Amino acid sequence: MRALLLAAGSGPPRQAASVQPTRMAQAVTVAGWWLLSLGLFAGMWEVAWAFGWADPLLLPPPHVFLRNFADQAQFFVSSDVVGEESSAGALRSLAMTVVASSLRVVAGLLLGFVCSVTLGLLIRYFKLLGNLTLPTITLLAPISPIAWLPVAIFIFGIGNPPAIFMVFISLFFVMTLSTISQIDSVSRTYLNVGAIMGASRRQLFLHVIIPAILPSLFMVLRMNLFGAWMVVLVAEATGVGSGLGQIVMLARNTFNSSLSFFTMTLIGVTGFLFDIALRQIQRRVLFWVPPSAVGRL
Amino acid sequence: MNPPLVICSDVGKAWQTADTPVVALEGINLGIARREFVVFLGPSGCGKSTLLYLIAGLEQATSGTIESGGARVTGPGTDRGLIFQESSLFPWMTVGENVTFGLKLQGVAALERRQVAAGLLRKVGLGDVAHKRPDQLSGGMRQRAAMARALALRPEVLLLDEPFAALDVQTRSKMQQFLVEVWRDSGASMLFVTHHIDEAVALADRVVVFTARPGRIKSVVPIDLPRPRDPRSPAFHALSDHLTDLLRDEVDRAFAEQERVR
Numbered sequence: 001m002r003a004l005l006l007a008a009g010s011g012p013p014r015q016a017a018s019v020q021p022t023r024m025a026q027a028v029t030v031a032g033w034w035l036l037s038l039g040l041f042a043g044m045w046e047v048a049w050a051f052g053w054a055d056p057l058l059l060p061p062p063h064v065f066l067r068n069f070a071d072q073a074q075f076f077v078s079s080d081v082v083g084e085e086s087s088a089g090a091l092r093s094l095a096m097t098v099v100a101s102s103l104r105v106v107a108g109l110l111l112g113f114v115c116s117v118t119l120g121l122l123i124r125y126f127k128l129l130g131n132l133t134l135p136t137i138t139l140l141a142p143i144s145p146i147a148w149l150p151v152a153i154f155i156f157g158i159g160n161p162p163a164i165f166m167v168f169i170s171l172f173f174v175m176t177l178s179t180i181s182q183i184d185s186v187s188r189t190y191l192n193v194g195a196i197m198g199a200s201r202r203q204l205f206l207h208v209i210i211p212a213i214l215p216s217l218f219m220v221l222r223m224n225l226f227g228a229w230m231v232v233l234v235a236e237a238t239g240v241g242s243g244l245g246q247i248v249m250l251a252r253n254t255f256n257s258s259l260s261f262f263t264m265t266l267i268g269v270t271g272f273l274f275d276i277a278l279r280q281i282q283r284r285v286l287f288w289v290p291p292s293a294v295g296r297l
Numbered sequence: 298m299n300p301p302l303v304i305c306s307d308v309g310k311a312w313q314t315a316d317t318p319v320v321a322l323e324g325i326n327l328g329i330a331r332r333e334f335v336v337f338l339g340p341s342g343c344g345k346s347t348l349l350y351l352i353a354g355l356e357q358a359t360s361g362t363i364e365s366g367g368a369r370v371t372g373p374g375t376d377r378g379l380i381f382q383e384s385s386l387f388p389w390m391t392v393g394e395n396v397t398f399g400l401k402l403q404g405v406a407a408l409e410r411r412q413v414a415a416g417l418l419r420k421v422g423l424g425d426v427a428h429k430r431p432d433q434l435s436g437g438m439r440q441r442a443a444m445a446r447a448l449a450l451r452p453e454v455l456l457l458d459e460p461f462a463a464l465d466v467q468t469r470s471k472m473q474q475f476l477v478e479v480w481r482d483s484g485a486s487m488l489f490v491t492h493h494i495d496e497a498v499a500l501a502d503r504v505v506v507f508t509a510r511p512g513r514i515k516s517v518v519p520i521d522l523p524r525p526r527d528p529r530s531p532a533f534h535a536l537s538d539h540l541t542d543l544l545r546d547e548v549d550r551a552f553a554e555q556e557r558v559r
């Protein structure tokens with residue numbers, strides 16, 4: 001677990017180093033601030049515990065909830081049946097739980113991104129489709145994804161599909177509307193260049209509009225990443241299946257505060273690694289966006 | 298004599314805005330000959346860009362007709378290339394891909410496009426930059442690349458909307474000399490918009506001077522100086538003074554109107 005924290009701490013400096021390989025000093029500085037920030041936070045907690053201000057049962061400090069890895073990991077079972085003691089391969093079970101949640105997030109985001117961007121493009125390409133669907137989409141967009149949870153369970157029952165659906169729906173409407181507004185704000189000059197060079201409507205969409213809107217859409221995707229994690233945890237906690245959300249619920253039901261904080265640490269680190277991964281993808285796929293703009297959220 | 302390549306007959310354009318229509322152009326009658334270099338000169342806001350966009354086919358005139366190469370202009374066509382004031386290269390393409398974008402749309406194969414790109418870039422004086430991204434080029438180089446992109450489709454007339462306005466003075470004068478070379482060996486007509494008097498005298502066969510809005514043609518001044526032109530020669534100065542006199546009233550009027558609007 002300590003290794004995991006350290007890995008998290010050295011994440012951004014490594015990224016900074018690959019952007020500007022000559023700026024080693026800068027990377028070290030960033031790493032330093034990370035360690036200091038995390039150390040301060042954990043330190044204050046530990047101090048509160050040492051002086052007896054924080055009830056060790058309710059608010060166990062990091063050295064307590066991170067200490068006994070095997071004790072914690074026993075709750076992460078690979079069989080998808082929470083609460084059953086896992087005899088061996090604690091690390092493996094833990095990894096599988098994290099992977100199960102992560103895959104739901106990835107699948108939901110991927111489906112949501114592809115479907116909503118496609119729909120947004122079709123809506124602007126075919127006027128009739130826009131007239132038919134936009135009012136409904138505009139009305140459905142403000143509904144909180146949590147309100148979709150019963151619907152997800154009615155339609156998909158138990159297991160992966162409802163959790164994936166929840167992530168999907170949390171992104172879908174926002175992203176569709178965002179795609180449309182991005183299409184409407186594509187630079188007049190780019191469209192004019194396309195027209196002057198003899199582009200047909202289809203070519204204009206394919207070669208000008210899609211590449212022009214992708215960077216901002218990716219930004220929207222990144223901003224919805226944490227929302228997706230929230231939604232997947234809720235879906236898992238409400239009996240959709242396995243995963244980190246299920247462990248959080250188990251910790252609540254058994255009043256296991258150590259397990260609760262341990263899982264929170266896992267969720268934090270995983271979400272953070274996800275954001276790093278998305279940034280890397282953004283830098284490679286959207287190579288024309290300057291790195292400074294990629295870092296901005 | 299051959300008929301003009303581009304003919305504007307009684308062209309007018311009123312922009313539809315929220316409250317009242319803005320009359321940008323009125324009663325424009327103009328012919329541009331093959332291989333002629335024509336400069337539009339006028340105070341800012343007088344409708345020079347508007348006329349260029351009408352000829353390009355990006356906008357429709359509200360009255361009158363425009364012909365290009367004997368056919369009525371109803372939309373953009375590859376016989377007319379347009380170069381914008383700001384950098385208009387697509388950031389998601391390399392410089393080479395930008396230059397041959399028009400050919401790609403026409404279905405020219407990738408290998409041929411790469412060869413054409415190399416040739417075009419050489420023609421506009423850009424060396425080995427085909428694989429670079431637009432933001433790795435200087436402002437002047439980007440405008441050269443934009444020129445190469447327009448030339449790729451072998452237009453009969455090249456429309457240039459203040460293409461050097463964003464460049465510094467030294468780069469600008471280099472680019473002017475260079476544009477004259479491109480004009481010579483492409484054999485295209487040039488329609489060049491500027492509000493710089495010296496730029497007009499340096500480049501034009503004929504300078505079309507516009508009135509303040511609504512833009513009308515105030516006068517057409519032939520520039521009979523031999524090329525290359527020396528901006529310090531007395532003849533250059535005389536023409537530039539003449540144009541300054543023609544423009545002064547219009548600039549004053551445009552300024553007064555802006556004050557009134559405010």
Ligand SMILES: Nc1ncnc2c1ncn2[C@@H]1O[C@H](COP(=O)(O)OP(=O)(O)O)[C@@H](O)[C@H]1O
Pocket residue numbers: 312313314319321339340341342343344345346347348510
């Ligand atoms: N797309 C547009 N919609 C409405 N008004 C416009 C538009 N483009 C230009 N105009 C107006 O038309 C007038 C002429 O503009 P423009 O042709 O850009 O002038 P110039 O290029 O000579 O500076 C200006 O008053 C401008 O505000």
Ligand SMILES: [Mg+2]
Pocket residue numbers: 345346347458
């Ligand atoms: Mg203009």
